[in-house]
Amino acid sequence: MSMLDWAYWISQFLLALGALCAVYRVYKGPSVLDRVISVDVILIIVGSVMLVDMAYYRHTDFILFVVVTAVIGFLGAVAIARYVVVRTPDSEDTVRQAEAQAAALNGDPTPEPEIPAGTAADGAQEDESTSWFAALARSGFVPKRKDENDDAADPASSRREKP
Amino acid sequence: MTFDAFLDGTAAVFMVVGGLMSLAAGIGLFRFPDLHSRMHAATKPQVLGLLMLVLAAAIMWRSWAWVAIAVLAWGLMILTAPVSAHVVGRAGYRTKHMRADLLTDDELASAVDRLSRQRGVRREVKD
Numbered sequence: 001m002s003m004l005d006w007a008y009w010i011s012q013f014l015l016a017l018g019a020l021c022a023v024y025r026v027y028k029g030p031s032v033l034d035r036v037i038s039v040d041v042i043l044i045i046v047g048s049v050m051l052v053d054m055a056y057y058r059h060t061d062f063i064l065f066v067v068v069t070a071v072i073g074f075l076g077a078v079a080i081a082r083y084v085v086v087r088t089p090d091s092e093d094t095v096r097q098a099e100a101q102a103a104a105l106n107g108d109p110t111p112e113p114e115i116p117a118g119t120a121a122d123g124a125q126e127d128e129s130t131s132w133f134a135a136l137a138r139s140g141f142v143p144k145r146k147d148e149n150d151d152a153a154d155p156a157s158s159r160r161e162k163p
Numbered sequence: 164m165t166f167d168a169f170l171d172g173t174a175a176v177f178m179v180v181g182g183l184m185s186l187a188a189g190i191g192l193f194r195f196p197d198l199h200s201r202m203h204a205a206t207k208p209q210v211l212g213l214l215m216l217v218l219a220a221a222i223m224w225r226s227w228a229w230v231a232i233a234v235l236a237w238g239l240m241i242l243t244a245p246v247s248a249h250v251v252g253r254a255g256y257r258t259k260h261m262r263a264d265l266l267t268d269d270e271l272a273s274a275v276d277r278l279s280r281q282r283g284v285r286r287e288v289k290d
Contacts, residue, residue, distance in 0.1 A: 003171065003172055007179050010182060012182070014182030019185075021193040031260045038205070040209075041188050047213070048181060048182075048213065051217060051220050056178075067235065067236045070237070071239050071243065074244065074246050078250045084260070087260055
């Protein structure tokens with residue numbers, strides 16, 4: 001066997017191993033996003049197998065597959081990623097337990113209570129460009145929607161007349 | 164050693180390196196603990212592995228016209244791979260498909276918190 005034969009069989013073997021690991025992740029993966037990226041990897045590996053075959057036998061039959069895969073291969077992941085469900089509470093509880101353990105290891109036994117929206121305590125991380133909006137929301141100001149004297153049927157005209 | 168044999172040897176090395184890249188992606192998908200680190204591993208055959216195999220094929224063909232088409236395939240992959248990686252990573256963060264206990268620093272958390280709070284407040288004011 002020449003050097004090229006060895007390279008052909010070794011690279012096909014490595015590609016097959018990679019594809020097997022990706023198939024395992026598709027089977028096992030906890031979320032649909034893991035499965036999506038694994039399926040993408042399998043698609044790339046199939047294209048790679050075709051490229052190795054084209055290189056070894058010196059033909060160009062499959063190059064169209066590789067080009068088309070490069071163009072539209074990402075659409076599936078983009079489409080599925082729009083519709084992922086937010087993770088369920090029971091799995092979040094395990095994460096929270098791990099966080100509490102980490103906090104206990106770091107020295108403060110009580111985890112930080114969640115800051116409710118719109119309190120003054122979160123002023124530390126506001127930046128100047130949006131602080132006016134947070135102040136407006138905190139003040140509880142509600143703009144008057146329409147005047148009682150005008151007719152309620154046409155709010156646009158009443159807004160135009162009143163400066 | 165002739166020039167032809169040199170080109171064949173280069174193509175052989177490129178082929179094996181491309182195979183190693185896909186093996187690295189497979190091991191990464193197999194072993195890594197959460198979505199974003201698996202995404203990091205999954206980009207290896209998309210970019211580097213495909214480049215190696217495309218170069219190997221182009222060397223074996225010995226034709227400049229096919230080199231252009233092979234590099235075109237790789238360039239299109241470079242253009243489209245970040246799109247899917249961005250969307251999948253964003254969806255994974257927003258839907259909490261990640262292990263927050265593995266992060267040393269979460270710089271996105273404060274920005275996401277602020278934006279979601281403002282959106283809720285804005286809806287309140289309008290209605």
